[in-house]
Amino acid sequence: MTYLAKPKLHHPTLPTNRLGYTRRDYEGRVSTLCAGCGHDSISAAIIQACWELAIEPHKVAKLSGIGCSSKTPDYFLGSSHGFNTVHGRMPSVLTGANLANRDLLYLGVSGDGDSASIGFGQFAHSIRRGVNMVYIVENNGVYGLTKGQFSATADKGSKSKRGVVNTDESIDMVMVALQLGATFVARSFSGDKEQLIPLVKAAIEHKGSAFIDVISPCVAFNNHTGSTRSYDYVREHNEAVNRIDFFPGREAITTDYEPGSVKDVVQHDGSVLRLRKLHAEYDPSDRLKAMNYLLQQEAAGEIVTGLLYVNPESEDLHAHLNTADVALNRLGAKELCPGSAALEKINASLR
Amino acid sequence: MKPIAAVNDFVVKFANVNGSGSASANETFAKSILRHGVPISPRNIFPSNIQGLPTWFEVRVTEEGYLGRRGGIDMMVAMNPQTWDADVKELEPGGYLVYDSSKPMPKSKFRDDITVLGVPLTEICNATYTDSRQRQLFKNIMYVGALAALLDMDTEMIAGVIGDQYRGKEKLLKSNIHALQLGYDYAKNNLKCPIGLRVQKADKVGNKILVEGNAAAALGCVYGGASVCAWYPITPSSSLAEAFIKYCEKLRVDPVTGKNKFAIVQAEDELASIGIVVGAGWNGARSFTTTSGPGISLMQEFLGLAYFAEIPCTIIDVQRGGPSTGMPTRTQQSDVLSCAYASHGDTKHVLLFPEDPRECFEFSAAALDLADRLQTPIFVLTDLDIGMNQRLCEPFAWDDSHSYDRGKIMTAEELEAGKDFGRYLDVDGDGIPYRTLPATHPTKGGYFTRGTTRNAYAQYSEAGPDYMYNVQRLLRKFETAKELVPKPVVRKAGKATRFGIIYYGSTSPAMTECLDRLEEQGLHVDALRIKAFPFHESIIDFISEHDHVFVVEQNRDAQLRCLLVNEGAIDPAKLMPVLHYDGTPITARFIVAEISQRLSAFNVKPIKKGKAA
Numbered sequence: 001m002t003y004l005a006k007p008k009l010h011h012p013t014l015p016t017n018r019l020g021y022t023r024r025d026y027e028g029r030v031s032t033l034c035a036g037c038g039h040d041s042i043s044a045a046i047i048q049a050c051w052e053l054a055i056e057p058h059k060v061a062k063l064s065g066i067g068c069s070s071k072t073p074d075y076f077l078g079s080s081h082g083f084n085t086v087h088g089r090m091p092s093v094l095t096g097a098n099l100a101n102r103d104l105l106y107l108g109v110s111g112d113g114d115s116a117s118i119g120f121g122q123f124a125h126s127i128r129r130g131v132n133m134v135y136i137v138e139n140n141g142v143y144g145l146t147k148g149q150f151s152a153t154a155d156k157g158s159k160s161k162r163g164v165v166n167t168d169e170s171i172d173m174v175m176v177a178l179q180l181g182a183t184f185v186a187r188s189f190s191g192d193k194e195q196l197i198p199l200v201k202a203a204i205e206h207k208g209s210a211f212i213d214v215i216s217p218c219v220a221f222n223n224h225t226g227s228t229r230s231y232d233y234v235r236e237h238n239e240a241v242n243r244i245d246f247f248p249g250r251e252a253i254t255t256d257y258e259p260g261s262v263k264d265v266v267q268h269d270g271s272v273l274r275l276r277k278l279h280a281e282y283d284p285s286d287r288l289k290a291m292n293y294l295l296q297q298e299a300a301g302e303i304v305t306g307l308l309y310v311n312p313e314s315e316d317l318h319a320h321l322n323t324a325d326v327a328l329n330r331l332g333a334k335e336l337c338p339g340s341a342a343l344e345k346i347n348a349s350l351r
Numbered sequence: 352m353k354p355i356a357a358v359n360d361f362v363v364k365f366a367n368v369n370g371s372g373s374a375s376a377n378e379t380f381a382k383s384i385l386r387h388g389v390p391i392s393p394r395n396i397f398p399s400n401i402q403g404l405p406t407w408f409e410v411r412v413t414e415e416g417y418l419g420r421r422g423g424i425d426m427m428v429a430m431n432p433q434t435w436d437a438d439v440k441e442l443e444p445g446g447y448l449v450y451d452s453s454k455p456m457p458k459s460k461f462r463d464d465i466t467v468l469g470v471p472l473t474e475i476c477n478a479t480y481t482d483s484r485q486r487q488l489f490k491n492i493m494y495v496g497a498l499a500a501l502l503d504m505d506t507e508m509i510a511g512v513i514g515d516q517y518r519g520k521e522k523l524l525k526s527n528i529h530a531l532q533l534g535y536d537y538a539k540n541n542l543k544c545p546i547g548l549r550v551q552k553a554d555k556v557g558n559k560i561l562v563e564g565n566a567a568a569a570l571g572c573v574y575g576g577a578s579v580c581a582w583y584p585i586t587p588s589s590s591l592a593e594a595f596i597k598y599c600e601k602l603r604v605d606p607v608t609g610k611n612k613f614a615i616v617q618a619e620d621e622l623a624s625i626g627i628v629v630g631a632g633w634n635g636a637r638s639f640t641t642t643s644g645p646g647i648s649l650m651q652e653f654l655g656l657a658y659f660a661e662i663p664c665t666i667i668d669v670q671r672g673g674p675s676t677g678m679p680t681r682t683q684q685s686d687v688l689s690c691a692y693a694s695h696g697d698t699k700h701v702l703l704f705p706e707d708p709r710e711c712f713e714f715s716a717a718a719l720d721l722a723d724r725l726q727t728p729i730f731v732l733t734d735l736d737i738g739m740n741q742r743l744c745e746p747f748a749w750d751d752s753h754s755y756d757r758g759k760i761m762t763a764e765e766l767e768a769g770k771d772f773g774r775y776l777d778v779d780g781d782g783i784p785y786r787t788l789p790a791t792h793p794t795k796g797g798y799f800t801r802g803t804t805r806n807a808y809a810q811y812s813e814a815g816p817d818y819m820y821n822v823q824r825l826l827r828k829f830e831t832a833k834e835l836v837p838k839p840v841v842r843k844a845g846k847a848t849r850f851g852i853i854y855y856g857s858t859s860p861a862m863t864e865c866l867d868r869l870e871e872q873g874l875h876v877d878a879l880r881i882k883a884f885p886f887h888e889s890i891i892d893f894i895s896e897h898d899h900v901f902v903v904e905q906n907r908d909a910q911l912r913c914l915l916v917n918e919g920a921i922d923p924a925k926l927m928p929v930l931h932y933d934g935t936p937i938t939a940r941f942i943v944a945e946i947s948q949r950l951s952a953f954n955v956k957p958i959k960k961g962k963a964a
Contacts, residue, residue: 082800084801089653097630347558347560
């Protein structure tokens with residue numbers, strides 16, 4: 001963290017995106033997290049992804065629960081509306097906000113305590129409803145703000161900074177998301193922006209529940225020997241199954257690849273996810289195989305990262321509910337109130 | 352014992368078995384009396400079961416229009432052997448017992464002081480129908496036929512109700528009318544008809560409607576412009592959400608696109624349902640949830656957030672006894688305090704108390720306006736007695752010129768013009784700040800929504816003065832609310848009096864009757880019905896104008912009285928609680944007895960004998 005205010009002046013030669021915004025226009029306030037916190041890298045990845053995709057900042061709603069991760073929406077997209085809700089309940093608030101206005105991008109930012117412990121139920125139900133959102137869990141396996149308690153994603157057998165060994169099974173949020181029908185599931189590492197930024201971009205363009213579990217080491221409470229969420233441990237055990245390049249529908253794909261080494265996934269809106277396969281046998285369009293592979297690698301002590309599953313034919317909650325194309329929050333009495341004549345008919349039926 | 356003789360003023364109770372198809376026949380009976388121009392007040396008494404266990408339906412026939420539960424039963428239609436003994440015992444002396452006489456019953460199973468009217472329903476059904484389901488079902492409409500003969504009802508009226516019910520289903524219509532006639536004929540030919548209880552045509556119903564409070568509140572939400580609803584099933588509120596679904600499907604589907612101008616989510620629990628409502632309210636859609644006491648308990652944390660973050664949302668609480676299961680299918684007014692002060696920190700919430708379905712409709716629609724105007728949670732506190740029973744009330748009315756009050760929302764144009772935007776800034780002294788909706792303007796008006804930790808411009812601040820400014824402003828906002836919520840109504844006694852009564856919600860019909868009885872007895876008491884919290888000044892004035900004020904409630908702890916003492920700085924000795932909380936709806940008989948007794952302690956005695964309520 002720093003006490004130095006960010007300079008307001010931009011360098012005149014900063015590159016701009018399609019909307020004429022510089023990357024700085026996507027920044028937020030100065031982070032109050034610890035220096036070296038993985039979460040700040042994730043905020044930077046979100047900023048980069050939104051800038052590259054030329055997302056209008058005010059058309060994003062940032063929602064979070066409570067915890068270190070949930071503070072971060074203040075540190076990116078300063079022009080967007082944000083909502084720091086209650087602990088573990090961001091998913092329901094996001095769901096309601098999404099129902100009210102289907103036209104915005106909903107970015108849910110949460111942590112492992114917020115989503116796997118207190119908010120496990122809401123996480124699960126928002127995923128199974130297919131809420132159109134990007135749900136990012138900044139996963140460090142530990143409670144930071146309350147100083148170092150284990151969360152539900154802490155691996156069994158891992159050791160806390162105080163030397164306590166975790167004896168509870170850990171929750172693998174990626175496996176849960178797959179089981180509950182998330183249509184975009186990825187895992188990444190805050191220390192690998194080359195992998196993370198394209199994943200965030202692809203998730204943004206995905207229509208449906210997009211879930212990204214980002215391993216994000218806590219430098220204050222979970223970066224020691226014996227931790228399975230430290231920078232060193234994750235770097236040693238990271239097994240990336242693929243790298244993706246993301247091409248919005250409007251852009252021509254010009255990059256050359258080795259024949260046979262790539263797989264294109266065309267999403268609903270025409271955008272293309274080009275997967276550079278690092279494991280020839282890994283197929284992210286097969287949910288069952290993905291789950292099997294994850295279980296195998298977990299048993300081998302590996303942390304699988306990359307785009308783990310995507311269903312390009314996904315539907316969202318609005319499709320299930322058959323809601324009007326116009327955002328509900330734009331409807332007024334004219335559209336919503338049936339009027340006195342209809343009421344008279346109802347009165348008549350009640351006599 | 353002389354059999355009871357009464358015209359258009361008696362109580363009939365049906366003792367049935369859950370799932371036997373009796374509900375529809377009983378409703379037909381009730382509605383038919385209404386068609387005679389005679390007001391009725393029907394009530395379901397149902398334990399927490401689905402099938403095979405006892406259930407009761409009580410109809411008060413009341414030409415005077417007293418819609419509260421009366422207490423005491425004049426006629427029992429005993430169709431459930433399981434509850435026979437208790438049902439027979441419940442009859443008033445001189446009452447009438449109608450039963451299925453197909454099987455002989457020992458004399459010991461009856462009483463000497465009642466009139467026993469046997470109709471061999473099973474026998475007639477077995478002789479008429481071969482299908483076992485029909486044999487069971489038609490017993491119900493058959494006893495309605497017998498009652499028609501016994502009570503001297505016009506069978507045309509009953510046929511009319513059945514006709515409406517089975518419109519377009521000719522076969523069902525015909526067979527129901529046939530069963531009705533079989534019952535009627537049997538009674539006419541074998542029993543002395545009519546008996547002392549009679550239904551006589553009158554003209555006391557007018558254009559009133561008969562509807563459940565839950566359906567009315569749901570319709571109020573449709574008219575009030577709720578477009579997002581999230582709920583979790585809980586008796587007695589589930590039928591409200593289900594009615595909202597039904598009305599939306601009928602009234603809110605775009606005829607051109609076939610798409611829904613509403614979104615309804617059955618959430619995984621009440622935490623999620625209020626969360627969804629808060630999210631939708633934050634994002635500018637009118638949203639509501641419906642629940643009962645346990646749901647209110649689960650929602651507490653979110654309600655505090657909504658209060659401090661100033662999010663419009665509407666909560667309809669259909670109150671019941673609690674906790675756990677059992678009492679929850681009985682009525683109470685026992686969530687007053689848990690709603691008024693819901694959540695952690697210093698919170699206070701706006702509460703509305705409808706007295707009947709008509710006000711359930713009105714107040715639900717008003718709550719959506721108030722939520723937007725005050726940017727805070729608004730509670731509509733109804734209860735099982737209003738919610739799950741059909742109640743005769745004034746027809747619903749809607750003024751087509753009424754446009755929704757969306758409150759203080761700053762627009763893109765205002766932001767563009769450079770208008771100062773402080774999300775938590777009181778610009779005009781009413782304590783209500785301006786808000787912006789997400790995506791209003793590309794660069795202006797965005798803010799990060801938090802609970803309390805912010806300054807007037809929504810910037811993170813843990814500074815004491817910023818916190819003080821904020822919570823003091825919330826108090827000013829609550830003052831503003833006093834003038835916006837429905838005002839109390841006063842009913843003056845015939846003579847000046849130093850005694851007053853305060854009551855609210857579903858106690859209303861019993862109170863109307865009670866006040867008539869007290870007045871007849873020369874016991875003069877002014878009455879005030881509270882419609883909302885925060886309390887309007889006139890409520891406090893009413894209390895100070897009287898030496899002693901009874902506060903009549905349907906809970907154990909005198910919750911509204913606590914609220915009056917606390918918020919109005921009233922001397923507790925002045926407010927005398929009159930409390931009814933056994934799970935049954937309060938009766939005029941109960942209130943009259945309580946108040947007469949208390950008044951006699953002040954040496955105020957009846958001057959003449961009025962008829963017992």
